[in-house]
Amino acid sequence: MLKKRIVPAIDVLDDKAVKYVQFRNPTIIGDPAELGRKYSEDGADELIYLDTTASLKNQELKYEWIRRVAEEVYIPFSVIGGVRTIDDFRLLLRAGADKVGVNSAAVQRPELLNEAAAIFGKQCVVLGLDAMPIMREDGSIERWEVYTHSGHENSGRDVVEWAQEAADRGAGEIICTSIHKDGMKTGYDVELIRLLSEKVSIPIIASGGAGKLEHISEVFTEANADAALVASMLHYGHYTIPEIKAHLREYSIPVR
Amino acid sequence: MIGILDYGAGNMHSVEKAIKKLGYPSIRIEDGTCTEEIDQLILPGVGHAEQAMIQLEERGLIPYIQRKVEEGIPLLGICLGMQLLLEKSDEGNTQGLGLLKGTVPYFDETKLKVPHMGWNEVKDAKQHFLLKDLPEASDFYFVHSYFAAPISSDDIIGLTDYGDEFASAIGNDYVMGVQFHPEKSGEAGLKLLDNFCRYAKKKVTSC
Numbered sequence: 001m002l003k004k005r006i007v008p009a010i011d012v013l014d015d016k017a018v019k020y021v022q023f024r025n026p027t028i029i030g031d032p033a034e035l036g037r038k039y040s041e042d043g044a045d046e047l048i049y050l051d052t053t054a055s056l057k058n059q060e061l062k063y064e065w066i067r068r069v070a071e072e073v074y075i076p077f078s079v080i081g082g083v084r085t086i087d088d089f090r091l092l093l094r095a096g097a098d099k100v101g102v103n104s105a106a107v108q109r110p111e112l113l114n115e116a117a118a119i120f121g122k123q124c125v126v127l128g129l130d131a132m133p134i135m136r137e138d139g140s141i142e143r144w145e146v147y148t149h150s151g152h153e154n155s156g157r158d159v160v161e162w163a164q165e166a167a168d169r170g171a172g173e174i175i176c177t178s179i180h181k182d183g184m185k186t187g188y189d190v191e192l193i194r195l196l197s198e199k200v201s202i203p204i205i206a207s208g209g210a211g212k213l214e215h216i217s218e219v220f221t222e223a224n225a226d227a228a229l230v231a232s233m234l235h236y237g238h239y240t241i242p243e244i245k246a247h248l249r250e251y252s253i254p255v256r
Numbered sequence: 257m258i259g260i261l262d263y264g265a266g267n268m269h270s271v272e273k274a275i276k277k278l279g280y281p282s283i284r285i286e287d288g289t290c291t292e293e294i295d296q297l298i299l300p301g302v303g304h305a306e307q308a309m310i311q312l313e314e315r316g317l318i319p320y321i322q323r324k325v326e327e328g329i330p331l332l333g334i335c336l337g338m339q340l341l342l343e344k345s346d347e348g349n350t351q352g353l354g355l356l357k358g359t360v361p362y363f364d365e366t367k368l369k370v371p372h373m374g375w376n377e378v379k380d381a382k383q384h385f386l387l388k389d390l391p392e393a394s395d396f397y398f399v400h401s402y403f404a405a406p407i408s409s410d411d412i413i414g415l416t417d418y419g420d421e422f423a424s425a426i427g428n429d430y431v432m433g434v435q436f437h438p439e440k441s442g443e444a445g446l447k448l449l450d451n452f453c454r455y456a457k458k459k460v461t462s463c
Binding site: 001002003004005040045046070071074075076094096098118120121122123124172173201202203226227256 | 365372373375399400401441442
């Protein structure tokens with residue numbers, strides 16, 4: 001049986017692993033490769049590196065830390081952030097990334113997904129999708145819209161329609177972050193993840209909102225996510241991957 | 257010396273790194289003129305079957321692989337590299353290398369999420385040396401949309417359940433392949449690669 005995946009997300013600034021408090025004030029928490037190896041040895045099923053470097057003076061710096069991750073980590077890892085062109089895909093894959101995530105650039109030019117899938121295969125094309133709910137007057141959620149540029153711009157596109165289109169075009173997987181849940185530690189956006197799992201034929205990684213163990217079991221049992229992204233829960237040392245997996249086993253959720 | 261066939265496949269570097277970590281020397285085989293003496297041969301692969309066959313052909317690697325197999329050199333195909341060992345793939349309606357009998361169909365998209373992506377168990381189907389000393393039903397990392405359908409059940413080394421059971425490791429004594437990525441499957445994957453790298457060349461009696 002296919003296992004549910006626990007995927008630590010590591011923010012990278014320049015070539016350092018960092019953590020953000022309220023999305024600002026980056027504090028260095030270590031080396032991307034060393035942290036990745038530690039999580040991998042702890043039982044992480046995959047890693048996601050979110051490159052938060054806005055613009056690089058030295059491009060080579062980026063590929064150097066990715067190469068080091070590839071040397072030290074023997075589980076799959078994705079790199080997301082700032083990917084705009086086929087050349088970006090090529091350089092990241094060549095540096096050793098197994099998958100490349102694309103977000104704003106795919107909304108602006110969806111053909112990028114077709115081109116990347118045709119050249120590199122859809123298994124390495126990951127769609128980063130940031131969603132925000134649109135509320136009715138009574139406060140219930142009407143639908144979700146796609147935001148780009150780190151959640152700053154509303155594209156006006158419907159999340160489910162965009163996810164389906166992206167899958168048809170060649171995305172092999174979707175990492176869906178609910179912006180209003182991100183960093184709140186009140187749980188994933190179960191309603192949205194459930195909707196995407198029902199409507200989209202490719203794997204969905206739930207992101208944003210995990211603060212305690214129950215949130216992770218909930219997104220698997222209630223929303224049928226394929227994988228759960230975890231960040232602050234691990235980085236702050238509140239929980240370990242073996243603890244998360246032991247909890248999931250108690251709920252009979254298949255894990256490695 | 258382990259030969260790794262280099263035809264531009266995406267996972268060649270990670271295969272190379274895993275072999276290095278295990279402490280074995282390896283060499284990239286870029287075209288059919290390579291005369292380096294090798295003990296084992298690995299065919300990596302990520303991407304599209306048709307494109308991969310075109311690349312192998314352009315580099316003269318198809319007769320090279322056939323020659324090595326005839327010499328009794330153990331061959332391991334990984335992921336797409338495994339699918340290419342069979343006779344025909346539905347991906348691009350492509351002829352494969354035909355070293356094992358069977359085809360490569362697409363998963364049923366109406367019933368399953370495709371690609372099959374993530375960690376899944378591999379059950380030992382015939383006590384093959386590839387899975388030696390691995391815990392029963394070890395998990396390996398998969399990412400694929402097509403799967404191997406060997407004609408003979410004798411060619412099934414390992415089975416995995418995704419909707420139905422499919423052959424996740426195939427082969428006979430010297431030509432074998434795994435659908436999953438041992439180079440990305442942590443300790444279990446490294447153990448499997450180690451098993452392969454320890455496997456000696458077949459003794460071929462010359463006539």
